[in-house]
Amino acid sequence: GKIDQGIVSVNAYGVYEDVTLPLICKVFKPKSRLKPGDIYKTKTEIACEIIEELMDYGFTIKLVLSDSLYGESRRFxxxxxxxxxxxxxxxxxxxxxxxxxxxxxxxxxxxAFERHFRLKKPEQRYIREIIFGTRRKITYWELTTDLKEMPEQSTSFVMTNLQGSRNTLKKEIGDLYGLRTWVEYGFRQCKQELGWTDYRLTHIEGIEKWWEVIFCVYLMISEQTEVLSRNTSSLEKNRENSKARKDTSPAVEKQEAIHDQWRYERGWKSVLNNMRLIIQPTLMLCVISSWLSVFPNQRLLGGLKQLAWQVSRYSLHYWDG
Incomplete structure (x- = not known):
């Protein structure tokens, strides 16, 4: 559950390799905000509904991660x-x-174990098993970054139903649980970048609709990332085909090189930046189209249309898997 402008939402999001994907978002309504006919649902009840919906949609879920609110819920x-x-x-x-x-x-x-990161060198962390009486199918673990200080912010207790040898679990649990913090941080950064809290709405229904739009854009951007786009050979083949075409537009690579704000780095924010650049000509055309109907300028209109068409050929490939 996350609080944004006083509104609490229960979010489900996934991670595929190094890309976060928004799945479902539901608004938690406290009892004080319920309307006649509304049924009060706790956050854990909402989370259970989300799991049921994801399974009905046919998702194959490898592992579920959550914070202690849900870890302490028997129903969840x-x-x-x-x-x-x-x-x-x-x-x-x-x-x-x-x-x-x-x-x-x-x-x-x-x-000691090594916590691996996507863009940083591995860091040494520590893990130990907590045994309640005798060992069970469910195992309990404590993780920390510092054995001397045991900092509250980076010391965690977890439980899991993952099976395997103790040595294997010690190596895997640290990296797996570390994904929760990384994904939550990435998820919050991405949705804030798209204007998650920029609404000026007061009705829950309107806020839900706004968040639905944000989730759609978020997913669209994620699908354009290198991880979820078509494989490299398909991309290279498409680029070669683009070069071979005999038309008035320059090759895609040359167009990309011209714009000084184009970002070549991997990552979600680079894709977002480049998509914004791609739609700029179309947005400009829409903004001034009304004035062009008042003061016709065929050369300007034709030039903008040509620019929008040329830039649209950048198309960032959608995932077809």
Missing amino acids: IQTLNKHKLNWLLSIRSNHGVWLGPGQKVRANRWC
Whole structure:
């Protein structure tokens, strides 16, 4: 659940390699804002509905990550287990587990592991298993960045139903759970870039519609990234075909090189920047079209149309998978 301008939303988003994808967003309505006929739903109930919807849509989910609000919800875990999903959930440090007579909670020794990042060098982190009585199918772990200070912001307790040897889990859990922080940060940055909180609406229905538009644009941009676009060979083939065409427009590569704001770096923001450049001529044409009907200028109109057509040939390839 995220709070934006006083409105709380429950968001589901996915990650495919290094690209975040928005899936579903639902507004949480506190009891004080319910209208006659509305049914109050907790955040975890909304999250369960989202899981059900995603499964109905046919999504294949490899792993579910969440914060402790949902990790402490029995209903949420039951929903995940119902669909036989793998999960890795944050829990509170005082998480309770039933123990048998004479059983105790013990923590194993800390083990160092490397936390891998997409754009940075690996960093050393630490992990240890917490055992409640005896080992179970569900395992519990504590992770931290600093054994001496144990900083609150970078120390986490998690539980998971992932199976495997303890050595394998120690190596995998740190990177897998680290995705939650990375994805949440990337998700927030991307939706804010598109104007997630720029609405001037007061009705929940209007806000939901605005967020739906943002999600659509977000998904469109994500689909243009290198990871989700067509494979490299297809891109090269299309570029060669573009060069071979005998028309008045320059090759796509040459057009890209001309615009001084074109970004060649990988990443979501680079794609967003380039798409904004591509639609600029069309937007300009739409803005001044009314004035051109008052003061006709065929040369200007024709030039803008030609420019818009040429730039439209940049088309960033849609994912067809």
